[in-house]
Amino acid sequence: MAGIGFELRKVFNQKGLFSRAKAYGYTGVIYAGPMILGGTLIFGISYLANRVGLNRADSNYLTSMITYAILSSLTVNSFFSYAVTRFASDMLYEEKEAYLLPSFLGSSATMIGLGVLLYGPFLILSGVTIVQLILNLTLFMELIFVWNGVQYLTALKDYKAILLAFLSASLVTFLVGWCLLSFKLPVLTSLLFSVCVGYGLMFLGIVYLLSRYFPLDLGMLDESFLFLKWIDKFFDLALIGFCLHIGIFGHILVVWLGPWGSPVRGLFFASQVYDVPVLLAFLTILVTTINFALATEVHFYPKYKRYYGLFNEKGTLSDIKEAEEEMLTVMMRELIALAWKQLFVTILAISAGNALLDVLPLGINDLMRGYFRILCVGYGIYAIANVILSILLYFTDYKGALIAAASFAIASPLLTFVSQYFNRAFLGFGFLVAAAIFFLIALWRLDRFTKKLMYYTLSAQPMTLVVHHGFFSRLYDYLKGVGSRASQKT
Structure with a gap:
């Protein structure tokens, strides 16, 4: 929640008939936007599938692929989310905004790498086609970026841009799905592709907003995985x-x-x-x-x-x-x-x-x-x-x-x-x-x-400084060493 509170208090305390409604709307966009978008997309895709006469078995299969991608991405994100949020909050408090975008990219890459290792074999064993495998993994990776990015969006104050990103993702999903279906392309693939396009647009919008407010310092890329230390420090x-x-x-x-x-x-x-x-x-x-x-x-x-x-x-x-x-x-x-x-x-x-x-x-x-x-x-x-x-x-x-x-x-x-x-x-x-x-x-x-x-x-605080240097801190040291050696070679 770091960063958003002051702006919400300003909006909430403004005079006018719609000031509080505006504050509730902004809060809903930040905290509930992805949840609403996920539900809307599932119902919307089901509606399109029914309109074009997709048989019940394929319709359930499509819904299952989307649902499993959402739940799998949330499962991976759930382990990292609180520690990453704590890291971002600490960096904002210490006025070290240069660490934010690298940590977003590093944490997203970590979750995607771990998630693909777990979710990829599940899809292969499920017997999906190669196209469905690619689209489902693409959706999974986009969702990781979205869930992770929302944690960083609470530091921003450009509510209108955030709202536009969410609405655009929903609208584009339906438009792309409708257009592909009008060309008589395979229904299952077309609808799954349209969901990927929608979440992809949302992911790009999040990255754009973050880079706009927290410009990327290439010299800080070596610290992309610094958040791993926070997992050891705040493992609970x-x-x-x-x-x-x-x-x-x-x-x-x-x-x-x-x-x-x-x-x-x-x-x-x-x-x-x-x-x-x-x-x-x-x-x-x-x-x-x-x-x-x-x-x-x-x-x-x-x-x-x-x-x-x-x-x-x-x-x-x-x-x-x-x-x-x-x-x-x-x-x-x-x-x-x-x-x-x-x-x-x-x-x-x-x-x-x-x-x-x-x-x-x-x-x-x-x-x-x-x-x-x-x-x-x-x-x-x-x-x-x-x-x-x-x-x-x-x-x-x-x-x-x-x-x-x-x-x-x-x-x-x-x-x-x-x-x-x-x-x-x-x-x-x-x-x-x-x-x-x-x-x-x-x-x-x-x-x-x-x-x-x-x-x-x-x-109840410890009397001496407690240093937490466990598995994730050692992983950070290893990744930083690999990055340093790579940069020296280039």
Whole structure:
């Protein structure tokens, strides 16, 4: 969130009828744009496939290829995302902006290299054609750039350009797909190619914006992999990101491979009756995602900054206690407000969902409606739990956040696996209970931590400098040595 907060506060505090609406819109673009784009593309491609009469088997195969590329790229990104975000934030704080673009390229290259080694063999064993293999790997790499780039976009302030990049990607996808289909080209390849073009345009837009605000210094390319040291230094962050990803999406994989899943083609599995409700229910947390980013930056962060600033600015004990009480009061007020907003959205989605689901051409049946209602509640609880975990990260309680995230990662697939052997109407309850466990543990940890906040700030720190030089730091040293030798030869 480094960099965006001040600008959001300016927009939010502007006078005028639409100032707050503008602030919510900007926040949505930055934090929820890729999520919205992904859902829009999947529904849009499905619509085009139906319009041209693509048979159901090929349509499911196309959706599976796109879905697997998205989930695979998110899996790789989840391990690196929090550590990379921490690195970018530290560089901005230290006014070392020259490190940002090289680290974006280096982290993206690392994730792509690791991802291709894992995802490539899966595609080959799945029996995809050579064209489908190339397009799917291209989409996977573009998605890595997009997920990683969004973490850096929070430092920018050109909201209109970011919005234009997202909208252009969606529009171009549909136009390219429509044009290719009008020339009677193979439907499956044409639609997959159009998705690659759309995300490719989005990737180019992100790179353009980053290079515009953070010009590339060729002399800094040797430090492209410096972020690897941050993974060793903040390894708990890497585990937190990965555990959250397993918790959010692990239950889907369990259903795919279980009694209610079915093979699509090769190693691709799906569960139409479960996948569609999951995607629709997942979209209901956008309200909390946007409101949390805005509430944190506009209301909570100024109090947070003042509180910790007093420790460095020789604040008196009474000033520090007053600032702590004020900060925690604002935190609880905003947390309760977010919970009420998410509750309202969840109730609205459940009550009005039936009418909306009937309009969408998704083949919704009564069983899917039941899953949708259960998952809406589950994702609503998850959204608030994730907010609490983010607050723990603000207070650098990485241990507590890891305990909460790990419990979620274990409970979500495990309880879903168990729920498959009961009545199939209860399938989504595994994820709902896992989200509730996540929420209770995160809330317990936040309450315990904030009661002793001054102790954790002053007395729980190591007495001596701790140097973290593990596998990733050694990998950085090796890559830097290889780069130095290569530059000397040239």
